[in-house]
Amino acid sequence: MTIPPLSPADTTLTTQLRAQLPQAAFRADPAPYNREPRGVWKGHAELVLAPGSTTEVATILAAANAARVPVIPYGGGTSLCGGQIMPDGPTPLVLTLERMNRIRSIDTVGNVATVEAGVVIEDLQNAALDADRLFPLSFGAQGSARVGGVLGTNAGGANVLRYGNARELCLGVEAVLADGRVMNTLTGLRKDNTGYDLRNLMIGSEGTLGVITAATFKLFPRPRSRSVALMVTGSPAQALDLLALARGHAGDGISAFELISGVGLDFLAETMPDTRRLFDPAPDWMVLVDLGLFSDAETVMETIFAEGFEAGLVSDGLISQNEAQAVDFWRLREAIPEANRLVGSISSHDISVPIRALPAFIDEGRAQIAALGPYRLNCFGHLGDGNLHYNVFPPKGHDRADYAGQKLRIMKVIHDLVVAYGGSISAEHGIGRLKAPDLARYGDPVKLEMMRGIKALFDPNGILNPGAVLT
Amino acid sequence: MTIPPLSPADTTLTTQLRAQLPQAAFRADPAPYNREPRGVWKGHAELVLAPGSTTEVATILAAANAARVPVIPYGGGTSLCGGQIMPDGPTPLVLTLERMNRIRSIDTVGNVATVEAGVVIEDLQNAALDADRLFPLSFGAQGSARVGGVLGTNAGGANVLRYGNARELCLGVEAVLADGRVMNTLTGLRKDNTGYDLRNLMIGSEGTLGVITAATFKLFPRPRSRSVALMVTGSPAQALDLLALARGHAGDGISAFELISGVGLDFLAETMPDTRRLFDPAPDWMVLVDLGLFSDAETVMETIFAEGFEAGLVSDGLISQNEAQAVDFWRLREAIPEANRLVGSISSHDISVPIRALPAFIDEGRAQIAALGPYRLNCFGHLGDGNLHYNVFPPKGHDRADYAGQKLRIMKVIHDLVVAYGGSISAEHGIGRLKAPDLARYGDPVKLEMMRGIKALFDPNGILNPGAVLT
Structure with missing residues (x-):
């Protein structure tokens, strides 16, 4: 797509908008809107607008479109793919929806x-x-x-x-x-x-x-009865068998089925040594199972555990006895991304593959990453959706900065493998700016052509979040 | 949208396609593809193609597009909105997918x-x-x-x-x-x-x-335990209260929650007198509840019935004791559209309104139809989705043909009311040709503009199902 030339958000536009919008719509400090969680991109916006109504949003967009000024729609600023930051080009206008919070x-x-x-x-x-x-x-x-x-x-x-x-x-x-x-x-x-x-x-x-x-x-x-369990399992393949077993007892009452790797538990011990170790030694693999039922969830969870144990799919486990324990188990799962951040990944990937192919993908991915170097791999996440967070870290004692030059190579190996398995290079985080080149590389060409046509139809001047999704 | 001029599917195109496609792709008899279930539209297609592969579909479309010949994509031919029949204009090509049935x-x-x-x-x-x-x-x-x-x-x-x-x-x-x-x-x-x-x-x-x-x-x-019940209730409002009560016990385990009106039961008695009357006299309103659970569904259904009875929401009912009875209850529900066909509606509507507004809509609709004439109204269907089949019939002893001139007036009264309630004039049947004018009348104008732009982008020659959805 040829993006028509864009202009910076200059004083002419600001003056015009000051006449059209209330004072409250102007944010004083642009700095928070020029940062993002991973510190990969830095923005250079100066004009940050926080409209209070749909009409004010319409006013802003009409003015920006007429002046051909890039607009960055801004939510909570939590994108890990740079969807919220325009690092170069004409100074954009940031449009934050934070005041429309009713x-x-x-x-x-x-x-x-x-x-x-x-x-x-x-x-x-x-x-x-x-x-x-x-x-x-x-x-x-x-x-x-x-x-x-x-x-x-x-x-x-x-x-x-x-x-x-x-x-x-x-x-x-x-x-x-x-x-x-x-x-x-x-x-x-x-x-x-x-x-x-x-x-x-x-x-x-x-x-x-x-x-x-x-x-x-x-x-x-709201389900009337909840039970959360951590179950130690031998492999991702066993975890999938356990999911099938659980479905036979709880059907669509399984709210979450999360894979946790031993590497993730090691990272927890390494970065947050005060975290209680629920299993010692840390198992290679375990799953978090969350049931929300209208019958007695704990009984169903016990049946799943017992049958899983009998079938050799589960070797150890903990079933929550109350809501506090349920929250505790989830806290462990949720601490893993934080531990990842503290260790510092070289490259992080939010990928999905067909669920049936997950075990083979995990094995082959590990072999391919090992062939690249002595990296540590933490692969965890939403097993029931075929969605893994698949993050590559430097060897223990090394810093990610030492390996920054390897990032693109690692990403290419992983994304090539994902695509070979019929998977997706963005499961739930979006494309943003991080993956726009990969979408262009791996996407269906006819779909990409039609996407460009739709972009030109909806945004002929190319003012909306330029550089995101489509390169 | 200005549709470019189209050409009929003539012998030039047929000759070209005969050279490109196997003999099996040509259907001998076009007649079945020119009829539709309600007999409102008649088609005039002569060339009916049944490709055996995606490549053959691509060949047909490329040829039709180059020749600007209209193409009617054809599934099972069951549309009630005329989506499968092009009654006028240049003779179209019918593209049936029936051979791609793997x-x-x-x-x-x-x-x-x-x-x-x-x-x-x-x-x-x-x-x-x-x-x-x-x-x-x-x-x-x-x-x-x-x-x-x-x-x-x-x-x-x-x-x-x-x-x-x-x-x-x-x-x-x-x-x-x-x-x-x-x-x-x-x-x-x-x-x-x-x-x-x-x-x-x-x-x-x-x-x-x-x-x-x-x-x-x-x-x-597959849910391991199933229970189906018919419950007599006093009004649509009570039926909604009963749905809320059922949700408290079965959550998202309620597979269906269907409203059945006394008029529908009268129609059954009138047109299929051998049908067993499960309740005598026929109640004004009842619901069919279908539970599919992984715990014991019958126990849960009994609780719902007992609490519904105690709360005054249910006055009578039947709970299936086995799968045959479950099928029987569903047969009753499914016989109602057939009874409708035998009585013969003047105008049928597939509408939805916000669930909360259903009782008020039903009352006001009845009053407005009564003001138009001594019509009979059978309103039934997917209460849990806010989706009603809302059909207007002639007085007993009269024929729909006597009232054919009233069809558009009735439809306008109902669709106006649906839109006033924030509802949809097509809940699950689509727009087809029947509702294309109403979509143009009631649809969001900006959405319609963008739809026309997308149509022009995907189908610049306007060959695909011309006259359906967009007028």
Whole structure:
């Protein structure tokens, strides 16, 4: 795609917008919006706008489009793929939805939440809980991530196995197009077959086709009984057999089925030595199983454990006896990304492969990485979805900086392997800027052509998040 | 949208395709492809092609596109909205996928089925069952409807409440674009965030953006215990209260929650007098509840019934004691559309409204129809999704033909009311040709503009199913 030339967000635009928007829409300090969690990219935006309404978003986009100024739609700033930072080119305008953070309604008859794009995910979870409902989207950054970003990237997390990703939870969106037109498909209907699915075109487009300003989400009944267990298993293949066994007893009542590697447990011991060791020595592999049922979950979990043990799939384990223990087990799982950060990866990958192929992929990946050098590999995550976080670290005692030059080579080996297995180079984190070249390399060429056509149709001046998704 | 002038499927095109395709790809008799179930539209196609592979589909589309000949993608021919018939304009080519009816694989580890577009839905259900899995899409026409048509219209049915519609069940598609290019997004991955969601753009586009040739679908564990009940309830509002009560005991284990009206039962007695009357006199309202659980479903159903009775929501009922009774209760529900056909509706509507608003909508709709004349109204269906089949019939002893002139007026009253309630004029049947004018009238204008742009991008010559969806 040829992006037409863009102009910087200059004083002319600022002056124009000062006349059109209230003072509250202007953020004083651009610095926080020019940083991202991994410190890979640095932004250079000066003008950060925080509109208070859809109309104000439309005003901003119409002005930016007329002036051909790049716009970076901004949610919670938690992207690990650089979707929120434009590191070069004409100075962009950052459009943060943080002031549009109203939960408009929680409908407990229809089980629908209507929210503005700036609502923080954890706030929505809590509002649902207060109404005795479940909003199941759940992941590490949920305390910062906002609805708009989560829909923009089609975020996943631990409960996708049961409830689906952000896309599957969303019933409708309101979005402002590049030229300021407002597209309203903010229905809370469970069934609506009126025309092309432009809601799902907006979802996952990472702010390159429009800016989502509001959304409706499905809510669910809260399971009445919960049981969480950690089970030591011999291999990823055994873990998959255990998942099949668990499904036979709990069906779609399995809320999460997470793989934890011994390397991850080593990293925990290395970086957070005060963490209690639940198994000693640390097993090579274990799984976290989370059941949420309307019958007695603990009984079902005990059956799964006993049958898994008998079948030789489980050698040791712990079943939560109360909610505090359940939270404890999850804390262990959730501490692993933090331990990863403290160790410092050379290259991190958010990949998926067909579930059946996971064990072979893990074996072959380990061999290929070993052939590259004495790296440490922590591969863990959402086994039930075929989605692994597959991160490569320097040998113990070394620093990631010593291996920075190897990053692209490692990434290519892993992504080549993922594609050879029929997998995806971005399972739940999006493309952002990090993976835009790989999408161009590995993507279906006809799909890419049509994506470029759609981009040109929705954003002819190319002002929306330039450089993200499409290179 | 200005559709460029189209040409008829003439002997030049036929001669060209005879040289490119095997004899088996040519259907001898076009007559079955020019009829549709309600007899509203009549087609005039002469050339009916049944390709045996994606490559052959591509050959046909490339030729038709070059010759600017309209193409009607054809599934099972069961559309009630005329999506499968082009009644006027240049003679179209019918492209039936019926020979591409292979189930390529049933993966019981990943729980994914990979199928060609011509697979009949019931065949896929049975193949899943043989592998001890569930393919949950289920509706009256499942014995004829094919995968391509079901995805083209985003079909729904009775189990959407629990498992979602065709869109939510589909993981990936392969599609041939108007000019013969093949777009391959046929992944069976549970998580894949690589670029814009063109799969969902194809799904629900009713063959106007491309021809789906293959798809991957989610499969589910089969619930181990099932219980079906009919419960007599006082009103739609009470039925919703009962649904909430049932959710508290069975959560997302409720596979279906269907509303049945006394008028539907009267129609059954009138047209199929041999049908056993389960309740006498016929109640004004009842619901069919289908539980599929991994604990004992019958016990849970009894609890729901007992608490519903105690709360005054249920006055009478029957709980299935075995699978044969469960099938029997469903047969009653499924006989109602057949009874409707025998009585003969003046106008039928497939609508949805926000679930919370259903009781008020039903009351107001009844009053508005009564104001139009002494019509009989049978309103029934997927209460848990807010989706009603809302059909208007002549007074007893009269024929629909006497009221044919009232059809558009009735439809307008109902659709106006649906839109006033924030509902949808097409919940699960699609737009086809029947509702294309209403989509243009009621749809979000910005969405419609973008739809026209997408149509022009994917099908610049306008050959794909002209007149469907977009007028």
